[in-house]
Every structure is written in C-alpha cells, then in structure tokens.
Amino acid sequence: MSKSRDLFIALGICVFGVLLIASNFADRFVTQLPEGADVVAAEFDFDFKMIAAASASAVGPRDGKFGLGRGATQNEVAAWNGDISPDGTGLPVGSGDAIDGEEIFSEHCAICHGDFAEGVDNWPELAGGLDTLADEDPVKTVGSYWPYLSTAWDYVKRSMPFGYAQSLSDDDVYAIVAYILYSNDIIDEEFVLSNETFLDVKMPNVNGFIIDDRLTSESHFWNKKVCMSDCKSDVEITMRAAVLDVTPEDDANEEAAVSSATETMSNQSEVQAESVIEVAALNPQLVKSGEKAFKKCKSCHQIGDGAKNKTGPHLNAIFGRKIGGLEGFKYSKIFKSMRDDGRVWDEESMAAFLAAPKQYAKGTKMSFSGFKKEEDIVSTIEYLKSFESFN
Amino acid sequence: MTDNFSDKKPSRRQFLAGAAALGAGSSAAGSLSASGDDPLITEVQEWAQITGDGVDATPYGLPIEFEKDVVRRNVGWLTADTISSINFSPIHALDGTITPQGCAFERHHSGAIELRKEDYRLMINGLVDKELVFTYEDLERFPREQHVYFCECAANTGMEWAGAQLNGVQFTHGMIHNMEYTGVSLRTLLNEAGLNAAGDLKEKWIFVEGADASSNGRSIPMEKALDDVLVAFKANGEALRKEHGYPVRLVVPGWEGNMWVKWLRRVEVLDRPVESREETSKYTDTLADGISRKWTWAMDAKSVVTSPSPQSPILHGKGPLVISGLAWSGRGVVTRVDVTIDGGKNWHEARLAQPGTKMALTRFYLDMEWDGEEMFLQSRAHDETGYVQPTKEELREVRGLNSIYHNNCIQTWWIKSNGEAENVEIS
Numbered sequence: 001m002s003k004s005r006d007l008f009i010a011l012g013i014c015v016f017g018v019l020l021i022a023s024n025f026a027d028r029f030v031t032q033l034p035e036g037a038d039v040v041a042a043e044f045d046f047d048f049k050m051i052a053a054a055s056a057s058a059v060g061p062r063d064g065k066f067g068l069g070r071g072a073t074q075n076e077v078a079a080w081n082g083d084i085s086p087d088g089t090g091l092p093v094g095s096g097d098a099i100d101g102e103e104i105f106s107e108h109c110a111i112c113h114g115d116f117a118e119g120v121d122n123w124p125e126l127a128g129g130l131d132t133l134a135d136e137d138p139v140k141t142v143g144s145y146w147p148y149l150s151t152a153w154d155y156v157k158r159s160m161p162f163g164y165a166q167s168l169s170d171d172d173v174y175a176i177v178a179y180i181l182y183s184n185d186i187i188d189e190e191f192v193l194s195n196e197t198f199l200d201v202k203m204p205n206v207n208g209f210i211i212d213d214r215l216t217s218e219s220h221f222w223n224k225k226v227c228m229s230d231c232k233s234d235v236e237i238t239m240r241a242a243v244l245d246v247t248p249e250d251d252a253n254e255e256a257a258v259s260s261a262t263e264t265m266s267n268q269s270e271v272q273a274e275s276v277i278e279v280a281a282l283n284p285q286l287v288k289s290g291e292k293a294f295k296k297c298k299s300c301h302q303i304g305d306g307a308k309n310k311t312g313p314h315l316n317a318i319f320g321r322k323i324g325g326l327e328g329f330k331y332s333k334i335f336k337s338m339r340d341d342g343r344v345w346d347e348e349s350m351a352a353f354l355a356a357p358k359q360y361a362k363g364t365k366m367s368f369s370g371f372k373k374e375e376d377i378v379s380t381i382e383y384l385k386s387f388e389s390f391n
Numbered sequence: 392m393t394d395n396f397s398d399k400k401p402s403r404r405q406f407l408a409g410a411a412a413l414g415a416g417s418s419a420a421g422s423l424s425a426s427g428d429d430p431l432i433t434e435v436q437e438w439a440q441i442t443g444d445g446v447d448a449t450p451y452g453l454p455i456e457f458e459k460d461v462v463r464r465n466v467g468w469l470t471a472d473t474i475s476s477i478n479f480s481p482i483h484a485l486d487g488t489i490t491p492q493g494c495a496f497e498r499h500h501s502g503a504i505e506l507r508k509e510d511y512r513l514m515i516n517g518l519v520d521k522e523l524v525f526t527y528e529d530l531e532r533f534p535r536e537q538h539v540y541f542c543e544c545a546a547n548t549g550m551e552w553a554g555a556q557l558n559g560v561q562f563t564h565g566m567i568h569n570m571e572y573t574g575v576s577l578r579t580l581l582n583e584a585g586l587n588a589a590g591d592l593k594e595k596w597i598f599v600e601g602a603d604a605s606s607n608g609r610s611i612p613m614e615k616a617l618d619d620v621l622v623a624f625k626a627n628g629e630a631l632r633k634e635h636g637y638p639v640r641l642v643v644p645g646w647e648g649n650m651w652v653k654w655l656r657r658v659e660v661l662d663r664p665v666e667s668r669e670e671t672s673k674y675t676d677t678l679a680d681g682i683s684r685k686w687t688w689a690m691d692a693k694s695v696v697t698s699p700s701p702q703s704p705i706l707h708g709k710g711p712l713v714i715s716g717l718a719w720s721g722r723g724v725v726t727r728v729d730v731t732i733d734g735g736k737n738w739h740e741a742r743l744a745q746p747g748t749k750m751a752l753t754r755f756y757l758d759m760e761w762d763g764e765e766m767f768l769q770s771r772a773h774d775e776t777g778y779v780q781p782t783k784e785e786l787r788e789v790r791g792l793n794s795i796y797h798n799n800c801i802q803t804w805w806i807k808s809n810g811e812a813e814n815v816e817i818s
Contacts, residue, residue, distance in 0.1 A: 065582070065583055066533060066583060069515075069526075069529050069583060070524055072514055072515075072522040076514065080514055080516075081659065084665075087663070112471075121471050122470055122471030123471045136792065138677060142672075146671055148666050151666055151672065154665070155668040159501070159607075162604075165501065165606065166604075208682055209675065209683050209684070210683070210685070212684050212686045214687065221780075221785070222777045222778050223779075224779045226779055228729070228738045229738070231735055231737065232736055235733065236817060237805065237815050237817055240813060241814035246556060246557065247557050247558040248466050250460065299474050310472060
C-alpha cells in the first residue's frame, strides 16, 4: 500500500505540477488512501498516456455533444411530464362531477379555501369576483380571472393539496376542478368534466389578456429628455408610510428583547429539566428521527416555542389534551364529537390516528393519508412528547 | 435565520433606539479626559492584551455578533403562512453589490426542501432528439460559465402601488439579491439532447419545473433559453443555499425571479407555452380597464437610495454625508443614475462605484455636505437601451392602481432635520 501511495503522490506532482510546498504538506498530512487507490493510480497512468497522445484535440472548447447523461426511460418521462396545455394536451383519461367534487373538496381543500371555495384567512379564494377586474380591488379567482381551465387541472394535480401534493387521483382532480367551476357558476351540477368534455368549458376571462406591450404602451419611458435643474417649484408631501403604520419592526429595545429571550430560554430549559425528571426519559435518537418524519406534518401543524394554530392545530403538549379540545380552532365535525365524548389524545389513540387518519377520524379535513412505516409513527410520537412542557 | 417581527410598532422607536446607540458611541468618543485624550487609545484595551479565538473556532464563519440585526425580515400580514411566503434582503445595511447568500431574500411556494446531490436528477424531454437524464455529477462535467446577475421578485415594491406603505428600503425594495453564479449554459444541455426534433426554433418554448411540492413551472421562449439562461450550482463561490434551490437552480438573467426555478428537475421543449398557474393567475398585470398583461418577463430599470433610509437614518449630524444606493436593469447595463435631494427640483449625476454590468446590481454614491435641513431623496436610473426610470405617477397613468408586479417607480425618502427618514410620496 505504501508503495502505491508514493506512486500516487508522485503522479500527482508530475501530472498537476503540484508545488514543492504542497508536496511537503502532502508528506506531512497524507491520510490513509481508500481501498483500491492503487487501481485508480494505475488507471491514472493509463489516462495520462492517452491525454499526452491526444492532447491537441482533447483540450479546449468543443462543439457538439459531450456524451453525458443517459436516455430517459418512458416510465421516467411519464412520471414527471405532467404539465397540461390549454388545448388539453397531457390530460389523462378520467372524469368527475361537481357533486363528487364537493365532498372531495371539503375533505382536501376546504380547510384553506373554505367550503364554498371562498378562501380562509389569507388563503386564495377560488370562486366569485366575476366582472370585478376593472374595479378598485379586483377579485381574481379561477372563475373571474384564470384564462384556461388546463391551468386549474395542472395546478391541482401537481401542486395541491398544500402540504401533501401529488396525492390526488386523476378522477379526484377532475371532480375537484368540476366543483370549482360549479362554485363559479360556469357549469351546472349535471356536467361531467372529463378529458373529452374539457374543451367544452368556456372560461369567462379567456380574452382578458394581452401580451406584454411595454415597448409600445410605455415607449415614452425610453429616450426621455430628463430635466436636471429648476424642474419644479414646489414639493409637498402627499402621503406618508408612517400614517398607515403597517411596517413590521424590531422590538423597541433590542437588548431588552434579547435578555428577555434569554430569560425565556433559561426558564424553558428549567421547565424542560423538571419535566425530564417527571416524564420518563425520551430516547434522543428516536426524537431525532421523529423530527424528520414530522416534516410531513409541519406544513399544517406548528410545534415548539410560540407555536400557533395554522391550517391544523398546534401540537404542543398534545398528550393528555382532549381530542378536538383547543379553543379557537375550527375542527372537523368528527373531532367535535370525539371531544364531546370526552376522548383524550394518548399514545394509543395517536398511533391509530397517524396510521390511518381517515379511518380513525372519519371525515377529518386533514389531508395526510397516514404513515406507512410503523417506525415513523413511533418516532413521531416520541418527537411530539418532547414538547410536553410547551404551551 | 429569519427574524419574525411583531407587527405595528411605531417606526419612531427604531430611530430612537438607533439614536440612543449613537449616544452611547459618541459619549465614548466624547468622554475625553481633561487632557483631551481618548481612553480607547491611551488606555490598554482588553482585546489588545488577551488572545482571541483560534482558527476553527467557527469552521463555517458567521457575521460577528455586532451585526446581528443585518438579517432577512418578513412582513407577517402579507401571506397566510411562511411556507408559502417571501422575505426581504437587508439592503439598507449592505454595501457593494454582491448579496451574501445568508441574507439574500427567500421566496418559497411550498417551503425550502432538502435535496441531496446524490438524489438530484435533471430531465430534458419533449421535442428533443433524445430525452436525457443528468445527475449532479454529469452537470459538473460540462463547460462552466460565471456571471453576476440580480434576481428580483416581480412583486418587489408591489405593496407601494397604491401609496407609500412600508417604512424601510428592506421592505420596499428587498426582494432582490445579486450573486456570482457558476453553472452550465442551458444551451449546452439542450444541444446535448439535440434540437433537430424541434424544427424551426422560432415559435418554440421550454417549460422548466422544480422538484419541490409546489413544482413551480414556467414557460420560457426558446430564444431566451438559448441566449443566456444558466443552470447554476454555485453562488458567490459556494454551493447554493437550501433556500435558493440547492443543489441546482435556474438563472434567467434580467427576468422576474419566479422564472428562476429552484431545485430544477425538468426542462421540456414544447411548441407552445404551458400557461401554468404562475404565468396566468399570478405574475400577470391587470390594467385599469381590467385587461391584464401577460408574459411581462423583463425587469425594467430601477434604482433606490439604500442609505440614508428609514432603517438607516443619519446619526452623525450635519457635515460630510455619503448617499448610497443600488441601480439595476433587466434589459442590460445601467449607464447612469441621477440623485435629487430636494424632491426633484434639481438633479445631480451620481458616481457609479464601478461601470455597470449587464443584468447585475450597480452601486452608486453621491458624496455631499449635509446642512442639516430636511431633504427629499430620490434616485433615477438610466439603462443602455435609453430607458429612464419613471415616477410612480407616470407608471400609474399607464397601468392604473391594480398592478402588483413590476413596480419600478422612483422612490422618495423624506429625511428630516434630525436625520430620521420616512417613506413618503410627494407632489
């Protein structure tokens, strides 16, 4: 091994012209070469000869192909090539209507977009707004604004639901899109949306777009003769940002903020230290893998310091909490009835819920379909337990 | 990484906090001994006696703690959730033109994912001679290019359409960063797949798509794709950050940031645009009559004074003052920047720190003697195409009040006699 190591270094010096100082460093800090390094060195020698022989043609810019990459298989292209064009190119065979769509929408979409596609909080509204585009605050929805139906199908299929994208079947997507159209009074409830009827749907704002015309409509911004002195006589303030006062700002006294943060942190670690004594010690390895598994949850659920209810309720101190028991969160009906039955989250109920949410809580709006691996359930529960002391 | 701020604190407080900090500083410089000596000089200081950190104390260095306020910030009320949101580069506190990756604004549609190089694949499909799949390693074997480009979100300054709203250049203009990219020309990759199958390239498009859950996709005309679009894997010399698309993102020089698809996984050659959600329902510009412009890709010439500004007030009183700012154009090189201190009565040509480069930020300075009187600061960029940055009024005349994107209007800062600054509109 040591012989081939010397050879390797020697080659390095002659091929790359490594400076003397570098070889000094190499001598002093050379590490154990990986297995098979002698083979690499031998190949290197071979390549070296080849390069020497062909150096005139192999070096420098080249046109044409590099022979890199490999052919994509049909299945690979089919798996990723999902975009749908306005003429319907790319649509898979399938169908759905607004009646089916309403149920699927309420299960997967309503938590953000509202039962009637009207939008919750800052989440987009999908229905209404017809004839408002010229108003002061236009309401831009699939019905009032989107020029092509293909865009809705494409987006729902590839990017929705938020937090669990690419989980809907083609028929479900047809049904959801049909429901959105129905909510916008574009189709009636008898209409079955399918790859065959797709182009029958007329989008209200299909003619509402023009291609970027800045070069003509704003041509006066070019080659404008600018005034440099005595350009105007009076300057008056017409509007002030401070009047509106919507700028987010640092806490007034940063030092105070920092020290209070430190306090909170040390308080927390005290609390945590206490709770570690109270609660059976957590398995840190398991908590760590649980944190990874929890990525599937965190687009909707917050946990930890300052966690708030978002799309889903916050999960601090979840064990021992009444199911559906957080005030101010809009639970699905099933959770309200579980709460009324006095049920409580414990490890057992959580494991059953995480394995098959829709079976455990029929009608839950949570879009997640459950962990397939037992170890993800176990580690997620361990991770959740590590937030017992947070409020 | 990102500071989250509680909303609606009176802006004056921040200024006063800054002034208090100055007070502390000036009292140190001011508390000279009877002999007029500065104890920072005449007394041996702790740092001059005891030793500091050894090498490797921080294997990957971060800014010193005294700079901890130079961070990205978001505006809580803008979006429903930080996972689908944007924050802002602290341009009020930066100088030069390169934006450090750690404080360069982030925009995610479904959060910043963690994608290992080993798991990375790039597919070229559609109207090509051979549909190909590249690994990350494959990309590193193509000839590389290096360019500095700005990336500006089309919505930068979007909150200011209807009136002066946010009090800080970070919030009004911080959806921008400027980095030196290393990568492979998209042209090289398209040629590797072969474009004979596409026939006449004139009416052809590419559709680019990301690997994250939003699978953000945009259509780009072939002419641009073969011109200067870059498939980048390094920024400012190091790997892209997770939040900017590690390991590979698209760089579309001069065009709106939404097209710079992060975690780029697929490039499809097509004979039509896809008309995806991000190029129809979003990133289109509704005019006063309700008709909307689409395919408004280029970012027009724009500039802003970054200091003094509301987050960077004048704390030193009257005398020599450096006015500093940024200018850029998505249509080419910034050739000139004019600055006014009296709200546009008189303009002065600013000094460009370096000659402008195509589709990259240019730093400008105006060195002046401040008399301590109030000022109305504005800057006005000119680019090599002859475009002159318009006023907000001029923009509104053409586009109305309902636009969100592409607001490149002249910005006004009202500098008060105490050095405090505020975002205002003037006659």
